[in-house]
Amino acid sequence: MHPHDQTIFALSSGRPPSAIAIVRLSGVGAGPALQTLTGKLPPPRLATRALLRDDRGDPIDDAVVLWFPGPASATGEDVAELHVHGSRAVITTLVSLLSAMPQMRAADRGEFTRRAFENGKIDLTEAEGLDDLIHADTDRQRRQALRQLKGLLGDKARSWRDQIIQAAALIEAGIDFADEGDVPAELIAPALAWIRQLLAEIEEVLAAQGRAERLRDGLTVVIAGPPNAGKSTLMNQLARREVAIVSPHAGTTRDLIEVALDLDGYPVTVIDTAGIRQTDDPVEQEGVRRARDRAAQADLVLWLTEDDQAELERQTDGPIWFVRNKIDLMITEQSGAISVSPESPVFAISARSGAGMSDLLEALVGFARDYFGSTEHGLITRERQRTLLSETAAALRRSIAVVDLGEELAAEELRIAALALGRLLGRVDVEDLLDVIFREFCIGK
Ligand SMILES: Nc1nc2c(c(=O)[nH]1)N(C=O)[C@@H](CNc1ccc(C(=O)N[C@@H](CCC(=O)O)C(=O)O)cc1)CN2
Ligand SMILES: Nc1nc2c(ncn2[C@@H]2O[C@H](COP(=O)(O)OP(=O)(O)OP(=O)(O)O)[C@@H](O)[C@H]2O)c(=O)[nH]1
Numbered sequence: 202m203h204p205h206d207q208t209i210f211a212l213s214s215g216r217p218p219s220a221i222a223i224v225r226l227s228g229v230g231a232g233p234a235l236q237t238l239t240g241k242l243p244p245p246r247l248a249t250r251a252l253l254r255d256d257r258g259d260p261i262d263d264a265v266v267l268w269f270p271g272p273a274s275a276t277g278e279d280v281a282e283l284h285v286h287g288s289r290a291v292i293t294t295l296v297s298l299l300s301a302m303p304q305m306r307a308a309d310r311g312e313f314t315r316r317a318f319e320n321g322k323i324d325l326t327e328a329e330g331l332d333d334l335i336h337a338d339t340d341r342q343r344r345q346a347l348r349q350l351k352g353l354l355g356d357k358a359r360s361w362r363d364q365i366i367q368a369a370a371l372i373e374a375g376i377d378f379a380d381e382g383d384v385p386a387e388l389i390a391p392a393l394a395w396i397r398q399l400l401a402e403i404e405e406v407l408a409a410q411g412r413a414e415r416l417r418d419g420l421t422v423v424i425a426g427p428p429n430a431g432k433s434t435l436m437n438q439l440a441r442r443e444v445a446i447v448s449p450h451a452g453t454t455r456d457l458i459e460v461a462l463d464l465d466g467y468p469v470t471v472i473d474t475a476g477i478r479q480t481d482d483p484v485e486q487e488g489v490r491r492a493r494d495r496a497a498q499a500d501l502v503l504w505l506t507e508d509d510q511a512e513l514e515r516q517t518d519g520p521i522w523f524v525r526n527k528i529d530l531m532i533t534e535q536s537g538a539i540s541v542s543p544e545s546p547v548f549a550i551s552a553r554s555g556a557g558m559s560d561l562l563e564a565l566v567g568f569a570r571d572y573f574g575s576t577e578h579g580l581i582t583r584e585r586q587r588t589l590l591s592e593t594a595a596a597l598r599r600s601i602a603v604v605d606l607g608e609e610l611a612a613e614e615l616r617i618a619a620l621a622l623g624r625l626l627g628r629v630d631v632e633d634l635l636d637v638i639f640r641e642f643c644i645g646k
């Protein structure tokens with residue numbers, strides 16, 4: 202990769218004011234900058250206390266500094282960190298001093314990670330994992346991101362790619378021999394068996410998916426039902442704060458109101474909607490339209506009613522749970538889960554008093570757990586990864602299908618498969634394929 206001649210810096214910690222702020226630098230100018238600010242280069246990889254001074258020698262702040270000489274650093278180039286007091290003034294002063302240094306500029310979004318990638322410290326799937334980790338809101342999201350950051354998918358993809366290249370080399374060797382009128386079927390058969398096995402492995406990973414991808418955005422639960430049923434009250438109960446307006450007036454909620462919940466580590470977005478009814482009010486009509494729309498896309502609908510005769514037009518093909526609210530107004534009603542039919546359970550709650558809420562919450566956690574169930578072993582977390590892995594599998598399938606028509610055709614499909622995996626990793630170079638062929642199979646040719 203091309204060398205980076207500019208040094209980048211950024212405030213790597215959150216917004217000031219904060220207890221401590223970290224200004225990070227990466228590039229050839231990181232060492233000189235650290236030296237300019239502190240008077241000398243600290244020992245590598247050890248937290249060192251230092252007084253930072255400006256260009257006139259005036260103190261800026263009492264700091265802790267870190268020095269990671271490249272290429273062993275996280276970005277693959279010299280890295281310096283300044284841990285200062287997180288005030289706007291300290292940061293502004295530092296930033297203006299750094300900006301004035303030669304070949305030094307503020308980093309773009311994700312540029313440290315990008316450099317780590319370009320310097321070969323991490324592959325693209327690991328970079329994606331890092332991005333997910335930084336955006337993780339819940340524990341399950343954190344675990345999934347960390348697995349990817351640790352290279353679980355990347356290592357698999359690298360291993361598949363290497364094996365495909367070697368299988369291709371076997372087939373290529375067959376072609377080479379064929380030039381001399383000697384077709385060694387014993388080279389093709391093991392290569393095919395190998396490819397079939399790789400295909401099975403990749404298909405297994407593809408099949409085990411679907412929901413790991415959803416773990417990034419969470420699943421959506423829509424609260425729907427007739428006006429005044431207590432949907433917004435339930436919403437506020439689930440959110441544990443007053444996110445939606447509650448009133449005795451039917452038709453209070455018009456907009457969709459979303460709140461992100463962490464249900465036992467699973468990300469769940471709950472959406473409160475307008476009460477569904479016939480109305481002449483154009484604003485309410487629009488609210489009802491949005492409510493229907495959102496319910497139709499939901500992973501789960503909680504259909505809330507005040508009584509049991511409320512007619513339900515089916516809003517979704519997905520699961521619906523019937524929740525009877527305001528049981529505090531009834532004398533004989535029991536609370537909690539009153540039907541155990543797993544497809545459409547019935548709950549009885551009082552959103553106002555909280556009766557029956559723990560059963561409902563527990564069921565929601567169970568729903569999320571079932572929904573995301575297999576993600577603990579999921580490797581694919583993004584559409585990009587799925588697409589490239591599907592392309593790989595398709596090319597492997599084609600290579601098996603066309604091998605009887607000609608080894609060249611099969612080898613070409615294998616090259617396409619390896620290329621797709623190369624893209625997955627962010628490294629596409631055909632040199633690898635050539636290297637293996639020349640090194641292992643074409644002796645003396
Ligand atoms: N202060 C601070 N905290 C941090 C980071 C950081 O960069 N700075 N990290 C930001 O990512 C994470 C920790 N990850 C890190 C990953 C690699 C290296 C690093 O420089 N590694 C080199 C040398 C370390 C060694 O030799 O042990 C390496 O991997 O070769 C540092 C932090 C989270 N916490
Ligand atoms: N007694 C009792 N009243 C409730 C309960 N839940 C909600 N209410 C009351 O019912 C009225 C309507 O509640 P909301 O939460 O605004 O109902 P909604 O379904 O959001 O209504 P729209 O937004 O108009 O569709 C309010 O006066 C609430 O205080 C409950 O469990 N028990």
Ligand SMILES: [Mg+2]
Binds near residue numbers: 432445453454473474
């Ligand atoms: Mg409402």
